[in-house]
Amino acid sequence: MKVKDVVEKLNLTVFGGEAGLDREIKGGYVSDLLSDVMGSTDEGTLWVTLQSHRNVVGIAALKDLAGVIIVKGFVPNTETLEDSDREGVPLLGTSMETFEVAGLLYRMLADDAELPG
Amino acid sequence: MKFEFDIADGDFAKAGTSSSQVKHILKQLNVDTKIIKKTTVAIYEAEVNVVAHAVGGGKLLADINLERIVVEVADLGPGIADIPQAMVEGFSTASPEVISMGFGAGMGLPNMRKNADKLEIISGVDEGTRVVITNYI
Numbered sequence: 001m002k003v004k005d006v007v008e009k010l011n012l013t014v015f016g017g018e019a020g021l022d023r024e025i026k027g028g029y030v031s032d033l034l035s036d037v038m039g040s041t042d043e044g045t046l047w048v049t050l051q052s053h054r055n056v057v058g059i060a061a062l063k064d065l066a067g068v069i070i071v072k073g074f075v076p077n078t079e080t081l082e083d084s085d086r087e088g089v090p091l092l093g094t095s096m097e098t099f100e101v102a103g104l105l106y107r108m109l110a111d112d113a114e115l116p117g
Numbered sequence: 118m119k120f121e122f123d124i125a126d127g128d129f130a131k132a133g134t135s136s137s138q139v140k141h142i143l144k145q146l147n148v149d150t151k152i153i154k155k156t157t158v159a160i161y162e163a164e165v166n167v168v169a170h171a172v173g174g175g176k177l178l179a180d181i182n183l184e185r186i187v188v189e190v191a192d193l194g195p196g197i198a199d200i201p202q203a204m205v206e207g208f209s210t211a212s213p214e215v216i217s218m219g220f221g222a223g224m225g226l227p228n229m230r231k232n233a234d235k236l237e238i239i240s241g242v243d244e245g246t247r248v249v250i251t252n253y254i
């Protein structure tokens with residue numbers, strides 16, 4: 001499943017990093033602790049968080065993540081958007097809470113991989 | 118090959134830029150992706166620690182040859198009083214402001230240990246901190 005499929009199905013806002021929308025998603029990760037994300041994610045991961053500052057894009061780029069979903073309607077500032085455009089890291093937004101978006105995403109990715117459940 | 122980058126004092130907006138440059142250099146040198154990945158994690162954590170915990174900024178020195186990557190991240194203090202305690206996962210002295218950004222989980226040094234073949238930390242109260250990360254190619 002590609003990032004753009006998730007954008008469409010979950011009706012996400014695309015704040016920036018459109019160049020990365022065609023990327024394949026290999027998994028998901030939920031955390032608001034940046035060193036936890038740094039240590040525990042691998043490339044192609046879609047990261048769900050309520051953090052919306054520049055270091056989020058910095059980490060997503062360094063770790064080659066597939067993109068970031070910012071929850072609860074938080075909006076990143078202009079510098080953060082510019083970073084995501086420059087790095088081609090999709091920065092996405094939703095008014096949903098983490099629990100809801102993670103649940104939906106889990107189902108979509110599990111279906112995609114034809115996992116039981 | 119040697120490269121040197123400045124780490125700005127308390128400037129979270131720029132935190133990670135030195136690590137990003139080293140990552141690009143390693144990519145250009147066609148270093149194995151696994152080694153690039155672990156080195157990037159380790160040096161990012163060292164860089165962010167300078168921004169979050171040190172006063173007066175610091176420097177990142179990368180020394181790369183065919184056998185290994187050595188990255189030294191150094192600052193001017195205030196230093197670490199008890200290094201074994203600082204290495205414990207969950208230990209942090211981060212300020213509330215740093216914590217509100219999602220840093221300060223006390224996972225940076227454990228991440229460094231996991232992602233470095235060799236990790237040296239030289240520090241003391243009112244001294245600078247020097248972190249030396251070595252990864253073999």
Ligand SMILES: Nc1ncnc2c1ncn2[C@@H]1O[C@H](COP(=O)(O)OP(=O)(O)OP(=O)(O)O)[C@@H](O)[C@H]1O
Binds near residue numbers: 166197209224
């Ligand atoms: N360069 C440094 N100068 C002074 N103190 C440091 C430095 N690096 C680490 N420390 C001390 O060691 C503690 C643990 O560092 P560590 O990187 O593991 O966690 P953290 O930076 O607090 O949180 P996280 O890395 O999870 O965002 C810090 O809270 C700080 O007290």
Ligand SMILES: [Mg+2]
Binds near residue numbers: 035162165166221225
């Ligand atoms: Mg740290």
